[in-house]
Amino acid sequence: MEIILKQEVENLGSKDEIVVVKPGYARNFLIPNGYAIPATESNKKILAENLKQRAHKEAKILEDAKKTAEAIQNMVVKVGAKAGENGKIFGSVNALQIAEGYTKAGYAVDRKQITMIDSDNIKSLGTYKAKIKLHKEVSVEVDFEVIAE
Numbered sequence: 001m002e003i004i005l006k007q008e009v010e011n012l013g014s015k016d017e018i019v020v021v022k023p024g025y026a027r028n029f030l031i032p033n034g035y036a037i038p039a040t041e042s043n044k045k046i047l048a049e050n051l052k053q054r055a056h057k058e059a060k061i062l063e064d065a066k067k068t069a070e071a072i073q074n075m076v077v078k079v080g081a082k083a084g085e086n087g088k089i090f091g092s093v094n095a096l097q098i099a100e101g102y103t104k105a106g107y108a109v110d111r112k113q114i115t116m117i118d119s120d121n122i123k124s125l126g127t128y129k130a131k132i133k134l135h136k137e138v139s140v141e142v143d144f145e146v147i148a149e
Contacts, residue, residue, distance in 0.1 A: 001020065001021060001022065001023040001026045001027075001038075002018060002019070002020055002038075002039035003018070003019060003020075003021060003026050003030060003031070003036040003037065003038060003039050004016065004017070004018050004036060004037050004038075004039050004043055004044070004047055005017050005018075005019060005030075005035065005036050006034060006035060006036055006037060007034075007035060009030070009035050009036075016047060016050070016051060018039050018044070018047075026038070061135065062135055062137060062138065065134040065135035065137075065138040066135075066138055068107055068108075068134055069132075069134055069138050069139075069140040071107065072102065072105075072107055072109075072132070072140060072142055073140050073141075073142065075105065075142065076127075076142075076143045076144060076145055077098060077101035077102060077105065077142070077144045077145070078101065078144070078145050078147050079093050079097045079098060079101055079144055079145065079146050079147070080147055080148070080149040081093055081097075081125075081146055081147070081148065081149060082148070082149055083124075083125055083148040083149075087124050087125045087126075088123060088124050089122075089123055089124060089125065089146065089148075091123075092121050092122055092123050093122040093128075093146050094111075094122075095111040095112075095114035095115075095116065095130070096111045098111075098114055098130055098144050099111040099113075099114060101144065102132075109132060109134075113132050113133050113134060114130050114131070114132050115130065115131045115132075115133070116128070116129075116130050116131075117129040117130055117131055117141065122146060124146070125146050125147065125148060126145070126146060127143055127144070127145045127146075128143070128144055128145075128146065129141055129142070129143055129144075130142055130143075130144060
């Protein structure tokens, strides 16, 4: 029996995939639990249309991510921190402060997209590197500067 998976099922397939299973497995487990729907002609047409629309949306998202990556690649964000006389800062700089710097500059960057390259605990003034993953295919290394407030 052919079915269309509505979500990923271990050892069977991933979402929106058409697979062939035994009729009892489909009727008694997959369909009642909402893991799959029967692969009728109308359901196959709906699936094809949904996949086409999703591909168009994902292409637009990827294009936007590439434009943002080009714009922020050479940009240096300044992150302010309270510091002592010898250049040591009180506390540390984290991804949230870097994300706020990009948001102020007009780019939508979430703190979860940022990974520190040099060190996770930045405790002194200076220039550091971070990696921003804007899309699963697009990531960019950026510089940011920690300055005294």
